[in-house]
Amino acid sequence: MALLYIAASLLAISSKSFVVAEPSSTYTCNTFTIPLKNISAPSFELTFEIKTQWDITDWTINEARRDSATAFNGIAGPSTVTGDFDISARFCSPLNLKRTNLSQTVLVLTHGLGADKSYWDPTFTGGEEYSFVQAAVTAGYSVFHYDRIGTGLSTKADPHRVVQFPIQVEILAALTRLLLAPSSPYTSDVSLKSAVHFGHSYGSYITAALASAYPDLTQGISLSGYSGIFDFFNILIAGWQSRVAALLDSSRWGHLQSGYVTPVDLYADEYLEFKSPYFDHSVAEWASSVKSPYAVGELATLGQTPYDTTNFTKPVQVFQGRYDLSACGGNCDGVLNRTALLWPKATPLDISGYFPAGHSVNLHHNASVAFAAMLGFVTDNIHA
Template sequence: MNLPNLLSGLVLLTVASADIRNDLQSLINAPDAKPGATADFIPQGITFSQSRHAICLTGIAKVPVTSRNIEFKTQIPPHQSAATEMIQEILETNSAFIPNNTIGPQTISTVYGIQTDFCYPATLTSATQVKTIQILTHGTGLQRNYWDIPGPNNSYVDAAAMAGYATLSYDRLGNLQSDHPDPINAVQSAMHVEILEGLIQGVRKGTFGLKKFDNVVCAGHSYGQIIQTGHDNKYPSSCSAVLATGVSGAFQYLSQDTLALNPTIAHDVDPGRFGNLSNAFFTYPTSVSVQLPFFRYPYFDPDVFDAVFATRGTYTIGELLTLPAIFTPAPAFTGPVAVINGEFDFAYCGGECGQLPDLYRTTFYPTAGRAAVYLIPNTGHIINAHATAPQAFQQMLSFLKENGL
């Protein structure tokens, strides 16, 4: 998301709807206008999406959570050699690293600050015209701007706004401008599930934004969709529909994907961006570590690739240790589900998706009310960053329209 300071943002807003602008500005001027909600929202500024089709309120959602996490005795590695050896132990054949390092369940009840972009179609004159919001969850080592990538046609936020949808994208816990608690025992998959539920309930109750939404579509990418599936297993009635992108039913490729990422201590890679993080936060050290699992040459713009690499986020040891725990089916979810994958997805299909996305649909959402699978040609794992992104966006948005959302 393009985030100029508030003054610059207000100058840009002269071409947007005055009514929407004034409504958003009123939230900045009176951030405590809605007391007693389940999550407080602290507005920070107003900006546009990449192609200016959406006008967005940026702010911190204070999300109360109670999560049943796992307490590990794993220690933060003192240096990269120890971190690499840990990854080897986690991924080796017949690994017992996780059970050997598990102490037991641990309940965490707290409030976390989650950085969000809450976007409306810029052409609207009233927030009441928007009937559906989409909550967008990014994948490993990415950030919320995965949904608003700089490029000619790579912003899903823009595409959704042009189709009449509001969107809420956010930095997952432990990423960029969201809170960074204990990266082993707090930033875990189960916690992400609870934060997602908190955001969903926040938009349903009108805690932040301009209105309450009855229709909440949930879109996840990669690890973000694994979080989504874990969420739908526990809260099958929360989402009106699910858009599952960059995921499959083939769990066996995740080990090679993790190795391709080349997990490297984040503050060693980029002290300027990650210098305040502990050694339990990892990132991608080189552009090869991004291209190998995520991109398929030559089907992407080099400038878009560079933008994704330059704005990469982090991931934690806690996430790596707990991903399998939530990779579970959601048999009680009965809403519409669309699965969208790139033809050459390396991370979840080993480079050849074929029937694997359909396997994901039937295995993880066996009772979906209506389901569809779309395989996007000439596309790797990070769908939104490829030249074919508009095809994926069209399929996703058309699916929602066909299902009355």
């Protein structure tokens, strides 16, 4: 596979960036609106456009059929895109920065489809035990998590032509550069020396592509909801039974363009994200209540964007729920042997697929065990 090429971008930091402080007894968080200017990346012209529920149903059939790889890819040809985007983001760091040098490393977290940055720090009562952000800050690290374009409070750009895989990679690179810049306005006066990138699901593919295209921007990566294998995506697409979000629930999503789509109901959400008996139904209900519709261009372009991970030499962790549907077809036993082949030079490469969970590892029982393994990998291999 050819190395993913992402065009160089020009960044402009606006003096109107919006900042909200969030005090805590042990750590502090600031929420920002970060304006990115003239972000440029390769893109794709699509052969389809989603306007109605009939359209998204036909697209689901085309993507889920057994011969979709050869019969339908939805791509008419290559293009480029350049745009300005506002990114909603949050930076958290320990209050006692002197107790450890870990705070000079920022963990950059990228969420998956159907979610926003709250995946990493759930907002419901009792959500602390499912919060990777709180676990990481308690361990001494600084943390940055953000809403990808098309989700949460970030820019809702054209879901067919703009919100595609390559631009998401370029935005992650741009944000990382801003965080590591001297006197960055987005690090709450914490002087950062390095970044480690964490991804979940679609965010893991973005993170893997960043490691391929911009290895100097990261000291290591940790991936969940990921195998690097596309064999089981038709199971995901068929089971989601996606609908045009604005037509499904106009009170929630009537402001979105018709190319933003979402799983049909709570149980379609659960189908991908969770596995009984390893989760509480109330947690799945919360996740569904705060879900962010995804841009159809994101899935259409994921498998069409080549990037090469075989030359990445830094630490790589893959931490999988054993029963992950889209990554492993519902059972990771044996599947992750193929994942190891994608990272032959990673030093070290740590792959685990036995944690009792479905796709959304963070939202299952004993999430603290998963967090300890993820953070321990960073501490042992980057701060050893």
